Amino acid sequence: MPTPDRTSLSEIVDAGRVLLEAGGPAGVTMSAVAASVGVRAPSLYKRVRDRDALILLLAEATADELTGRLVASRASLADYARTFRAFAHERPEGFRLMFAVEGAAEAAGRAAAPIVVAARDLVGEDQALASARLFTAWVTGFVTMELAGSFRMGGDVDDAFEFALATIEAGLAAQASRPGQVLPAHGS
Amino acid sequence: MPTPDRTSLSEIVDAGRVLLEAGGPAGVTMSAVAASVGVRAPSLYKRVRDRDALILLLAEATADELTGRLVASRASLADYARTFRAFAHERPEGFRLMFAVEGAAEAAGRAAAPIVVAARDLVGEDQALASARLFTAWVTGFVTMELAGSFRMGGDVDDAFEFALATIEAGLAAQASRPGQVLPAHGS
DNA sequence: ACCTGAACACCGTTCAAGT
């Protein structure tokens, strides 16, 4: 006899993300997630293979949300950098998961697509991918270190961010003026 | 009646690091570590407060080893970048821990000191710290993304690394020529 | 077809009892 569903995968993912940001990965317990959606832990296994799969879904959902933000923000590299950083501050745990979880790389790579477009405007077709990758690596590293507390010995982190942004744009502009050094296309 | 010690903290940390690189953080079990050093799990609590403290020690030991490598390598930014990347490839799990574990930021920051010196040679005193931070953020991000599999869609990752290195050096050189834009000193 | 209680394996941690 069929029974009306008492929850859904998207409800589970939403609840998981709330728990994640509130208590880190350790707070994402099968019991806690189940309780959040009004069900018992064993029921989650109807929608999710196991806890690792759920954690991966949380990482991917975070990456997809970031992709949406980037697409919606203005189109310069500087705009993307600030949107990226603001998002990481808003969802620090989800952000960490994007690069910590095996298998989340593909979803995280999707967030890089709009950045490639912006890079093309700045440096041209040939170096768009390599430049986007440099840019993405820098923001990712900056925010990772910031979230890890590596900048807490004082000083204005916002200034450091804007200095780096200007420096990288200057470097890319300098590279763009060099004639067609074509690099092969790397993924994301 | 005193008993001769059957293990030591450094032996525990060494065993933990081996288990970490072999099986990730999940492989660093109190039982597994204890077995590696020939003792039972409860005995570990004589040397370590709890598992979190042990994980922190592993992150710090990794950071200290990286610091030693950087100090020992040649003194240009490019040399440091390659040493940094090679180290991360050698100890990927420990490297991830450096930025994932609460409290490891200080030890990780120590690794940045030689980079500040190299940056000073390139851009001068005023922007040495900000430049070192930009540089460190980029390598950290690049390697993080590389380890996460973000570059696996093909193409030569080594080329992308060298392109970014050259671009950042060009950008820093351009910034250095601008007259004394003094930025406050940030930590690490 | 989904949901649950009960059960199991595994892990971190404590502690009294050994030497």
Next chain:
DNA sequence: ACCTGAACACCGTTCAAGT
């Protein structure tokens, strides 16, 4: 003083039994 077995709490996961 260090080490251990036993015990406990907690978590992920399975499964037979309910509706």
